[in-house]
Amino acid sequence: MTISARLEDLGIALPSPASPVASYVPCVEAGGLLHVSGQLPFRADGSLICGRLGGELDVEQGVAAARACAVMVLAQIKGALGDFDRVARIVRLGVFVNSTADFTAQPAVANGASELMQDVFGDTGRHARSAVGVSTLPLGVAVEVDAIVALK
Template identity: 50%
Template sequence: MSGAVEAKLAELGLTLPEVVPPLAAYQPAVRSGVYVYTSGQLPIVEGKLTLTGKVGAEVTAEEAKDAARICALNALAAVKSVAGDLDRIARVVKVVGFVASASDFTGQPGVINGASELLGAVLGDKGVHARSAVGVAVLPLDAPVEVEIQVELND
């Protein structure tokens, strides 16, 4: 089933990917009442990590921002896997982004803007959210960025 949200993705030249299979013992998303919580999503496209390394060293902030967009798309796919239809999203409540950072890199908010801007472009006012952008030493598979989202559904 696809509706207005997936039509907006298409209008933006984007396609909702398949859900990224779990890399360990967890589910890509779970529903609790009217909320869906995604696991951290990496910038994986067609089963492959798009880039590796630390932001501010091997990865530029702009490359990482693009990777955060991919993470947000993967998160939307995870939401759809338990909600059935992205048009059921009432709002994105929270985004948490982790950035594998070189010791002197302090631009984590700009990197996670990739995810936030994508959610706003796709969902409009429903995509406005609270957010945390956290610098970390390393992420799974040496990914430069990881994003999780929490959404409220219309029920």
């Protein structure tokens, strides 16, 4: 089954890749790897999922935000490569969670992104990961996810 077919089965329509909000590029291909810059959590209507985990947002909302970031990571991969045929493996995700000082469920939030990669790519979607709590993120978003992807 192709990645496009898996996305369709999962009910995921990829959005247009988001434009950078500062002075960087969304993806860099180097040394057989595609480095995807941090992606923000967009809702279907184009608005951002903002807030702090452990404050106004709960774990379930954080998982949804991480999944939305992962959808945008996929959109950036497709935008950079044209399709998913060259993806050999999702190597690593970095998940940054806007959270209160006493919030410790960053790994559970990060699962929203990790599980989507596994659902889409199967075993080649299993990856190394960091799940880090931070005091703030750009534009006040709840989660940001970056990725390293091995290419064929």
